[in-house]
Amino acid sequence: xSVQSAPLSLAQLxxxxxxxxxxxMQQDDSQRFHAVLEQLRxxxxxxxxxELRSLATTLHDAMLRFRQDFNVAxxxxxxxxxxxxxxxxxxxxxxAAAHRTMDMIEQCGPLAExxxxxxxxxxxxLQSTDDDPDSVPSVLQVQVEDFxxxxxxxxxxIRNNLSQVxxxxxxxxxxxxxxxxxxxxxxxxxxxxxKLLEMTGATGRTGTWRRPDLPVPGQSYxxxxxxxxxxxxxNQTNIDDLMADLGL
Amino acid sequence: MGSAVRFLxxxxxxxxxxxxKNFLNDLGYNHVQEADDGMTALPILKSGTIDFLITxxxxxxxxxxxxxxxxxxxxxxxxxxxxxxxxxxKREQIIEAxxxxxxGYVIKPFTAQTLKDKLDKILAGKGAGQQASQxxx
Numbered sequence: 001x002s003v004q005s006a007p008l009s010l011a012q013l014x015x016x017x018x019x020x021x022x023x024x025m026q027q028d029d030s031q032r033f034h035a036v037l038e039q040l041r042x043x044x045x046x047x048x049x050x051e052l053r054s055l056a057t058t059l060h061d062a063m064l065r066f067r068q069d070f071n072v073a074x075x076x077x078x079x080x081x082x083x084x085x086x087x088x089x090x091x092x093x094x095x096a097a098a099h100r101t102m103d104m105i106e107q108c109g110p111l112a113e114x115x116x117x118x119x120x121x122x123x124x125x126l127q128s129t130d131d132d133p134d135s136v137p138s139v140l141q142v143q144v145e146d147f148x149x150x151x152x153x154x155x156x157x158i159r160n161n162l163s164q165v166x167x168x169x170x171x172x173x174x175x176x177x178x179x180x181x182x183x184x185x186x187x188x189x190x191x192x193x194x195k196l197l198e199m200t201g202a203t204g205r206t207g208t209w210r211r212p213d214l215p216v217p218g219q220s221y222x223x224x225x226x227x228x229x230x231x232x233x234x235n236q237t238n239i240d241d242l243m244a245d246l247g248l
Numbered sequence: 249m250g251s252a253v254r255f256l257x258x259x260x261x262x263x264x265x266x267x268x269k270n271f272l273n274d275l276g277y278n279h280v281q282e283a284d285d286g287m288t289a290l291p292i293l294k295s296g297t298i299d300f301l302i303t304x305x306x307x308x309x310x311x312x313x314x315x316x317x318x319x320x321x322x323x324x325x326x327x328x329x330x331x332x333x334x335x336x337x338k339r340e341q342i343i344e345a346x347x348x349x350x351x352g353y354v355i356k357p358f359t360a361q362t363l364k365d366k367l368d369k370i371l372a373g374k375g376a377g378q379q380a381s382q383x384x385x
Contacts, residue, residue: 099262234339236358248350
């Protein structure tokens with residue numbers, strides 16, 4: 001890197017040459033005049049070349065330092081695609097867990113229904129024997145035995161399904177770890193972008209960028225995130241009020 | 249219209265389609281078809297086998313709002329009740345959906361009661377509308 005020195009004035013830079021030009025003009029010495037002009041042109045190109053070389057060196061040094069500080073290539077080639085794959089895996093895991101949970105719940109429905117139906121049938125039998133209490137034990141014996149057997153089986157199946165539902169929630173542990181890893185990568189990318197902004201002389205954080213409000217009609221924003229979309233987050237009551245105002 | 253109402257549930261997430269379908273079944277609506285975005289939904293709607301559309305907003309391919317507009321633009325199905333069931337909750341979006349002719353707007357996550365209330369309200373309105381048009385005819 002060259003040592004910074006005070007810039008030369010125009011008189012220091014071009015005073016002598018301009019004097020020579022003036023003298024040649026006064027003497028009407030065309031050859032001399034054009035020779036000085038040519039020297040000036042060459043000097044100017046040479047200055048530009050020196051400046052360009054200096055800029056290129058500065059840029060090269062900065063890029064080298066940047067590359068040493070942040071492994072951008074690795075980030076672009078491996079970490080970002082990995083993060084994408086990891087997030088897709090999160091989608092798969094949550095989808096599978098939701099379906100597994102719903103499978104178990106759907107299976108529980110008919111089991112509970114069957115217990116309720118048999119219980120109702122027992123109740124009807126009891127009611128039908130109200131006039132002849134002595135007949136109750138013999139009439140009910142078979143039904144009660146059936147009910148006990150069925151209820152034990154069904155309750156066992158329901159209990160098993162509830163355990164499966166509980167187990168299906170274990171996806172949260174895995175997805176939590178994966179998402180935490182991706183959050184850490186996003187933080188790293190943010191640091192790299194900030195460094196790039198600094199290198200290019202941009203003001204970085206002071207120029208706060210925000211997503212514009214509906215630049216394209218019909219654009220979707222996804223779920224409102226508490227703390228991020230606060231003022232814009234609307235609950236069903238707000239929406240009902242707004243719809244009512246709109247005559248719906 | 250009663251339990252004979254034929255629903256089309258459009259959402260890109262199969263879990264959400266399944267939740268809505270189960271919920272409709274619990275309410276006694278057993279005719280429920282599914283589609284995963286507007287592009288696949290539109291031909292089903294145009295086939296004339298659907299009475300009621302429940303759609304998400306944010307989907308790949310054709311979004312819910314565009315599907316709503318396409319329904320309103322097609323004379324054969326333009327009167328179909330449409331319920332938007334979505335996480336999109338910006339005021340501008342709700343107004344845009346209302347202007348496009350949505351019949352109801354339910355925000356995710358939703359409760360079973362909210363969805364039932366909105367369905368009942370829309371179906372009651374449609375029933376009244378049908379009776380009025382039959383009386384006029």
